[in-house]
């Protein structure tokens with residue numbers, strides 16, 4: 001029987017899931033539950049065996065209702081979980097703070113700690129803890145584990161992890177840069193040397209994880225030396241609906257002059273800004289379409305988006321004292337050749353050259369898109385956070401976690 005892990009990525013109003021075959025690394029089945037907790041019909045999409053089953057037939061009041069139905073889909077449309085050796089359920093958690101430098105088994109204590117850390121990742125940690133609670137109730141005999149986005153960046157150099165904030169306040173309220181998307185940055189950092197045909201030892205890489213959430217990391221020999229997300233996943237690049245970097249005085253200004261409160265500002269910066277806030281569309285495909293149709297707001301939004309990415313590449317190249325490989329990954333990075341071209345064009349004065357044909361070729365294979373004489377090897381590599389999570393969780397399910405927990409059904 002093939003060994004599998006069910007990986008769950010719970011968002012505030014959505015759940016993504018994938019059943020991962022540990023030996024082949026393939027996703028055997030996957031799906032998405034959308035519009036949880038909203039006063040409209042929820043949307044379920046379950047994909048298996050080349051078939052897509054989609055339903056929009058009930059209001060989904062909470063994650064429990066959504067996940068129960070997902071388990072029923074496995075019975076009804078396959079694959080039958082009883083025919084696979086389900087060795088674990090893995091839960092993605094964005095913020096592990098200083099508490100979780102490595103993956104952890106799901107226990108009542110660890111669920112409580114993940115919930116406490118929600119103050120540092122308000123959009124993510126709450127729903128992720130709930131997802132783990134619900135799945136533990138639904139599948140009590142299967143070990144479950146948390147894998148944290150922040151763990152990879154636990155080893156960031158102090159100069160990169162520290163804000164120039166009053167030390168007493170920073171220490172008391174755990175204000176530092178934790179980073180996010182670490183599972184993806186670590187995964188790509190390990191795969192890229194092979195794709196680029198370079199020795200990982202001493203290799204200076206920049207990984208651009210640009211999806212709906214977007215972040216950059218700089219890595220030397222696969223160890224993180226910089227990343228753009230900070231205390232929360234709001235800092236750094238411009239994103240689908242988040243501002244990224246902004247002068248914190250904008251907060252004071254809007255409190256004093258627009259009468260906004262904290263929750264309104266949180267929603268403004270996290271949900272109503274970025275591509276969405278500048279153009280009315282959070283999806284890069286639509287923004288590119290609008291730009292091509294002559295929309296000035298869309299043009300400016302893309303200019304800002306690219307400007308930020310190029311700025312980070314310059315900054316991180318200087319911090320590392322050089323650069324060997326740039327890798328584009330996640331929704332925009334993997335699929336959008338116009339964005340890749342715009343970024344690389346700005347790097348042309350530094351000898352970065354991409355092959356226009358290779359860049360425009362659509363493929364889900366990891367590949368090099370730069371020319372042989374480019375000063376930096378530019379790659380496109382699909383990220384696979386689910387596989388990385390599955391492998392990490394299978395390990396702690398079998399061996400116990402680094403905090404002394406072992407699984408007892």
Ligand SMILES: Nc1ncnc2c1ncn2[C@@H]1O[C@H](COP(=O)(O)OP(=O)(O)O)[C@@H](O)[C@H]1O
Nearest residue numbers: 210211212213282283284285330331332335336
């Ligand atoms: N062909 C494409 N061109 C441009 N952008 C794309 C394309 N395909 C997907 N995207 C972008 O990728 C985003 C989703 O990226 P993804 O990494 O799946 O995000 P997340 O995991 O944060 O939900 C979409 O919002 C869309 O903007």
Ligand SMILES: CC(=O)OP(=O)(O)O
Nearest residue numbers: 094180181212213233
């Ligand atoms: C941390 C983060 O931004 O995650 P996502 O890209 O899934 O929103």
Ligand SMILES: [Mg+2]
Nearest residue numbers: 211212213330
């Ligand atoms: Mg993502």
